[in-house]
Amino acid sequence: MKPDPQIVALAAALSGTEGGAPALDTLRQVLDILPVMVALMDRERRHVYANRAYLERMGRTADDILGLTVGDLLGPDTLRGTQDTAERALKGEVVQAEGWLPRAGGGNDYVVRMHVPHRGPDGAVAGYFVIMQNMTDRRRTQDDLFRLAYYDPVTGLANRLLLVKHMGDFHTMGEPFTVVIVDFDRFVDIRTSLGQGFANEILSDVATRLSNQAGAVDLIARISDHAFALLIGGLCDPAAIEPRLEVIAALVRSARSSSGASVFLSASIGVACASAAHERAEDVLRDAEIATGRAREQGGGRHSWFDPAMHARVVEQVRLEHDLRRALERGEELWVAYQPIVEMVTGGLAGFEALVRWNHPERGNIPPGVFIPIAESTGLIVTLGAWVLREACRQIADWQEKRLPGSAALFMSVNLSTRQLNDPDVVPLVRDVLRETGAEPSWIKLEITESAVMEKADQAIQLLQSLRGLGIKMSIDDFGTGYSSLSYLHKLPIDSLKVDRSFVMAMHQSEENRAIVRIIMDLARLLGFDVIAEGIETSADANLLRALACDYGQGYHFARPLPAADAEALVGAEHLPWQEPR
Incomplete structure (x- = not known):
């Protein structure tokens, strides 16, 4: 075979000889190294x-x-x-x-x-x-990076990023799909009480059960600290998916740790189907999360299918949250109404309850039932509650000077939310507000819902004791509607029980309903508590509560929540409107 002249030239260059004989060996050495x-x-x-x-x-x-x-x-x-x-x-x-x-x-x-x-x-x-x-x-490095980027290290499932990528592939190809989100109820409490290790074992167990028993899916992903998502390709068929949701809920309830220990676990499940209305694949995931939130609002342990009205509601809530933040910053739209609390036997003015109101510049008066839950869910309630407390303390300090000579000191009831109850700064806040406004601690009564107290009873008792140590009074609001335990009730450092309006409104319907109110009154007296009845709307309500020896009452029968100027007119009045014959 005739040598290639280019190879010969390369060999000559490598060997330094014209014939290049040693070059082939040199090339072999180069290749071998x-x-x-x-x-x-x-x-x-x-x-x-x-x-x-x-x-x-x-x-x-x-x-x-x-x-x-x-x-x-x-x-x-x-x-x-x-x-x-x-x-x-x-x-x-x-x-x-x-x-x-x-x-x-x-x-x-x-x-x-x-x-x-x-x-x-x-x-x-x-x-x-x-x-x-x-x-x-x-x-292997690329695989490791891919796993870090697209997979959850605890469960080994895909993560949110990979789920969105797969959804995008479906969306790009025009293929229909359904997203099911499984969000564990009270998972933060489980992790806090039993530890991160136990929580991870529960997550891994649920992940395995879903993978093996939840039916055919295209992908299962862990999309947040306490939520999984199932991607199901094909046309959305509620009749076929509904039974699978029951299976999924049962799988969550049967969760076990690696040692076999169990814990009660339920899930709020949201479902959304891809449609032509979704411009992006991520919008389907957003709608499934909205549906999950709706299931959670309904008490958890259930499922909800997305409908467009839910999205409109969420958008409205976001707008209201933005406007509420602005209102708190500007301090111009929010105001405090004061509803009189009446001494039932004499009909005299005993105090007020401070109730926040919002006069939106464009939407007018927004009901507390609309903006208070938004404030609770976003944490704005802590700032809002502090503002209300400060206004109420300043007002009651001013009104004490204007009451009738010789009359008893008025008290001011202020609601303390669940978020505030869990705020480590609440005791210093109350102390500072009292000092700033000059309000005596004995004039202030903080109202806490029964459910908020019993959710973390031991922790709540310590906080209430600290607040009581400041000299203020404490009251359990909406008593009878929560899940209080009598074994804890006598331990609570409180002064009053507030009978929920639902019991007051039902008193005239049956003897059994009246008996419930009577039992609450007797229990309060046994424990040394005052009783305040709310929702008194008629003279019949007032007369029956007087007969049951109720201490205090409030409601439309006496007065609606009033602006500060109107409430102040009652402070020094010798004759109160509800004392007049009707």
């Missing part, structure tokens, strides 16, 4: 040459490998797997591929391969070169 694997195959895919890196990879010597195919070295599967690239190289193409390649001694390496035609002196393809580089470490 390369980390890249190089081999030359004939047209029958048999080895003609291999450098040292290639031989070490195959576990063979140069003499052993000559005349053998890659199938002889690594098995027929590898021969078949590389057939397409080999045939294309033999047709004159330069082909690049990458993938896992088995090792002769076992295991796999991830390699990048090039199949390059080898042409003879006449220009015809006489075989092909195989040039390979081991990229296993880089591939």
